[in-house]
Every structure is written in C-alpha cells, then in structure tokens.
Amino acid sequence: MMARRATLIGGVLLAAACVERVSAPGNCPSFCPSGQIQIVDTVLTSIISHDSSFRGYVTALHAPLLLAAGLPGFVDGRAIFRVNGYGQRYLLAAADTGTILGADSARLQLTLARRDTGAHNLSVAFYRLPITIDSTTTFADLAGPFTDSLVRRINIDTLLARPGRKDTITGDSAVVDTLNHVVVLHLKFDTAAARYVGTDSGTVAYGIRVSADSLASIAIAKSTLAWQWYLRVDSAGTPVARKPSPLGYAFASFVFDPPLPPTDSTLAVGGVPSARSILRVAFPRFIRDSSQIIRGTLALVPVAPVQGAPSDSFVIEAHTVFTDVGAKSPIIVDATRTDTAVIHAGMSDTVQIEVTNLLQFWASDTTRATTLVLRAKEEATSFSQIRFYPSAAQAFRPALQITFVRRFPFGQP
C-alpha cells in the first residue's frame, strides 16, 4: 500500500515538473549560435525587361463611378445619364390605367462617393440632354446641350451649411455619411426641370457639370443613382397624384475632354479608359532557390507629375498573372498576392511598390510566370493616370530592390 502511494506521489511530482522554459536573452557572440541570420539587400536594375502598356480594360461606361471634373489644363469631365420612364399610361389599379398627364416634380438621389474637401463653392449643374445618348456619345456631341440646356444648379457647400442640411425653398437635402465618407444628395427637380413627355415614354436624360473655385472634381456612385417621379395621372377625367417606385438609370457614363493620348513606350497606369502596364521580371535563381525574401520593392520613375485634384489620388496594384499572354494575361486577384501603392495627384517622385508578397509567391512556386501587371485598384474611377519610364530608358528604368536572407547554417556547431 505504501509502495503504491510512494510511486503515485513520485509519478505526480514528475508529471507536474514537465514544464519547459528555455528561452534566454542572448549574449552574443559568446553565448549565441555560431550561425547568424545573414541579410542581403540588393538593387537589381536589369532584371525587368519587355515591359509595355495597354489601354482599354475598363471604359467610362463600365466604371462604377460617374466622373465630373472641371480642372482647367487637365480635364473637363461631365457625367451623363438617362432614366427610362413608365410610358404614356400608368397602372392605377389591377385593371385600370390612366394617361400620364405630366409630372409635378421629380427627386434625384445622388451619392457623391468622392469630392475634394479643399474645393470651395462646389456646385453641380444639371443639363437636359437628348434621350438618345449612349456609349458612342462623345464630349463634342453634347457641347450644345451643355451650353443651352441648364435646368438646375446646386451649390453643395451652401446646402451642407444649411441647418439640417435642408433647403426648404428648393426642396433639396443632403445626408453626410461619415462612416463611408460619402454625401447623399436628394435634389428636387420642379415640373419645368423634370418634364414627363409621354411621347418619349417619360425618358429623361441629364448631364452633370461641376464647378468650384478650384479642385472641382467629384465622383458619383452609379449604383445608388435613383430618380423618383411625382406624376399626375388621369383617373376617369380627374387628375390624381401618383408616386411610383424610384427608377434606376438606364444608361450612365461620362464624357471628357481632352481624351488621354494613345499609349506609347512609357508605362501608363490608370486613367479612363484604364491602362495597365506589364513588366517581365527575370527573377534571379540564386535568390529564388536558396533564400527567403523578406522585402521586395519595385521602384518606378514617373515621366511627369500626376495631374488631377488631390481627391483623384488612386491606388496602384501590382499583380502577378496565371500565364503571360501579353495584354490579356489573366491576373491573379488574390489579396495575399497583391501589393499596392497610393498615387497622389502632383506626385513626381519615384514610386515604390512593395512587391514582397509577389516575390515570395514566385519563390514558392517556380512554375509561375514572373510577370507583373500594374493597374489601378479601381479602374476608370479617376481621370488621373501615371506614366513611368520603361526599361528602355536606361537612366530611369524600373528597378527591383530585394532584401533576402541566406539559408541559416543549421547543424553547424
């Protein structure tokens, strides 16, 4: 009995003692391993070649934002949209329709996804446009309507400064969403500004110009654009008011002048239609095979300062591709294998994009094409673009700075 108890106690004590704490501050070199973590930092200037740029990936029509800008010397951009109507008759009851006599008014919901807070007297002006506008409509085609068809002008700064951000006279109001950093405008169009023409099936089209003392540039979210009619409908000889459900846009795009110059030997990224640049990297085997990359930075020298308002800053993404087939190379869209850099308007310094994730990806899978694609994170959402010197420009060619660690000498005393 005693033996069992003693054995049990010994076992419990031994088990309880099974705790490890072996970590101690190193006092090097005396009490440290002889091997050291050896870091090498090198700038590789000649491993990027066969670079080129292509434009046309995302056009204004397919952009998620409508751009409007009045930036003299850079761009005059105007948003345009069309809303289809209900036709000439309106469904009053299950088996009863009435002729739409006209509209008392309409209300437009507009979300400003981006505006320059440094802009003063920011105003948006609405012009009535031909309802025939479509994706082939150009800036020049709309020069007339944008000159003589002004229907409304709203000073956004004034509206935001009003109590409750409501204008009781015009019927306009605004909501500032500080969480999403957007301003939602609810703008009233009176019967003259919002004409419901039955022969046009109630279709209306408008163009938006923006102006300010300076930095007049806004982006409007397409997805939340909504048009609310307040109609007068003939019900057995009696006009009745009807508020149908809001309508979304049937067509929304933007036109601008001047258009971006065609791509040349420089590496363009951004703009509308969006441009991408493709860079082929001769990834050194001695780094790929026998080291661990801890930082990789792609250095690109801009040809000229980036134009645009500060709010037009955009993010450049560096992706790698599934396979390199030139302009249509399918990019790998994976957050863990994408590196980014912010491009600010006015920037002329060397742009550095951390491409550590991509280099590590290439090192882990040597079958991958070592091709980089540079594109704007949200393509065609900013008039601004950046152009970099290509590899052909010896003095300013793209370079890759890689910091890597050699293999630790494990097993050596």
Place this chain on the structure above:
Amino acid sequence: MTADRRTGGRAVATAVLAAVFLTASPPDRLTAQDSQFGIRGLGTPGRWESVRSRSTGGAFAPFDPLSPFSEAALADVPQLTVTAMGSASYRDAEVSGTPSALRATRFPLLNVVGRVHRRLAIAAGYTTYLDRTWDVTLRDSTLLRGTLERYTDEVTSDGSIADLRLAAASRVTRRIALGAGLHLLSGSTRETAERRFDDTTFHTVQQRAEVRYSGVGLSGSLLLGVAPGLSVTGWVRADRRLRATVADTTSADTDLPRMAGGGMLFSPSPSVRFGGSVAWRGWARAGAGAFDTWSWSAGAEIGAGHMPLRFGVRGGQLPFGPGPTAPTELAAAAGTGRAFAQGRALLDVGVERLERRGGGLTERVWTALVGITVRP
C-alpha cells in the same frame, strides 16, 4: 503465495509506470540538463549516471551497473534489471548582470541489464550524449536601406543526441572483470531561426530545419578487486565523428573526443561505501572553442537498509565556452532510495546544486532527480 503475487504485481505496476513516463513524453525530452555553455559548441554533454550515482556526485558511476558508464561493472549484475530516471532542473543563468530563470524536464536515462550466461552480462539502453535544447533571443539593429532597423532574433534548437549503448561484461577471475560497449550516437534537433523587424514592411524571417546526427563509438573497461572492500576501475572510450545532416546533406562532420577515466570504491563495512573517480575527455578535437576537460567526483553512501543516505561532490570543466580557458563547474548532490515489493522495485530520489562559471556567465542549477528501478 499471495504475498509473492502481490509483490510481483507491484513490481509490474512500477515497471508499467516507468514505461509510461518514458513513452508518453516526446523524444526531445529524452535529453539531459542543458546549459548556455553548450549553445556555441556541439551541445552540453550528458551525465551517464543513474540517480543513485548522480546523488553521490557521480563518484559511484564507474561501479554502478545501472549507469551506462563503465561496462565492467555489469559483470556482477545478479538478474534482469530495468532503470529509468527523470529530472527537473531550475536554472538561473546570469551574464553581464542579466539573469534568466530557466526550467527543463528531462528523461535522460533508460537502461536494461541482465545476465545471459553465468559469466556474461549484457546491457542495452540509452543516455544523453549531447543536449542541444536552447532558445536564444536577441534584440539588435542593423542598417538596411539606409535606415537603422530594429529587430528581435530568436534562434532555437530542440533535441539531443542520444548514446545508444550495447554493452557486455564478464568476470574473468574473482578479482578481475572486463567489459566493452558499442555506442551508436543518434538524434535530431528541430532548429529555427527567426527575425522579427519592428518595421513590419520587412517580413519576418522564419527558417527551420531538422538536423539529424549520427556517429559511433567504442568503449572498454576493467574492474579490479584490489582487496576486500576495495575496488578500482579504469575505462576508455573513443568516439568517431559526429555527422550532422540537414535534408540529406551533410552540414558538419565533427571529431568527437577520446576519453579515459578511473575510480576507486572503498567499502569498510556493508553499510558504508566511499567512492571517487576522475575522467579526462579530449573535446578539443571538436574544433575551435572546444577544450579538453578534466572532471572529478567524490561521494559516499551510508546505510544498507531501505533508505540509504547518499551524498557527494563533483567538479571539473565544461568542453565548450568562450575565451581561452574552459568553463568550470562544481556541484554537490545528495539523495536516498527506497526499496519496495521486497526489493523488486526501487525508487531513488536526489537533489543536486550545481554552479558553472566561465566567460562572464554564471549558471546556478537546482536539479531534482527521480529514478525507478525494477527487477521483475
């Protein structure tokens, strides 16, 4: 008859308990007490001693058949015996005024001895040859891309090199016993090297490898009964090279030491025993920063009953350390044992206080020892 059955049951239970201790623990725990002095060298040499011998400062080890030290001592083993030990060490390492409290649990010994012939006894088992478990953290900075980047390094090694011994011994005459052993050195360490920069733009450096070790050695020993109650012994051992391989590629080939030693055991009465031993190990062959070492020990065991008292001291040098001279160590140990199940199961306990010094580092260690011996 019932008592015998109960006694046998207890012995079996004790054996099972010992087996559970040894098999339930991961292999990296099968190591000896580690030391900061072993980080820069091959490791910290293990002590090839059972709890009983360790409690006497190691003085009885050359005469202890359960210590995988001197094979000649096996010659007088009466029956099949299994022993295993565990230890828990609490270590304070202080260098440049910076103390670190460290703790480790080890299972450094398993030995099975038995008689296969009237004149021949054999033993098989393992003990720790070199312990390579450590974890070093370092705070420093380096100039990278024109900026001083601060970082924290952590380099770790977890594992050991075991000495798998197959030994045989025979009493040639009434006074002389001879023994020889074959030693297979085998083990592995999981090693990592990590660097974390304060600036997270630099990704964390993380490298790891499993290093495998292999080697072989031979040993021989002689036990001589000089007079009634007085025995002397001498032993030699030669180990060849220790090969370290990483992913099937040899990363290091290091010469291992040749060793020799001797001891004396004096028993003026059946209940009193005094012992002393001395050993030389030629570790300088292992390369730069390694030293030949001398070590000595003296101890006694008083009482032949169920709970003898053991004590001893030992001193000597450590084979690896910074500077021109070998670090030194001095230890005192004490312990006792208790027989159960009519002597078929033995529980030995001991405690050791150790101090190591050298190169500005001082280590002070308390080690608790528990040994289980079963004679089925």
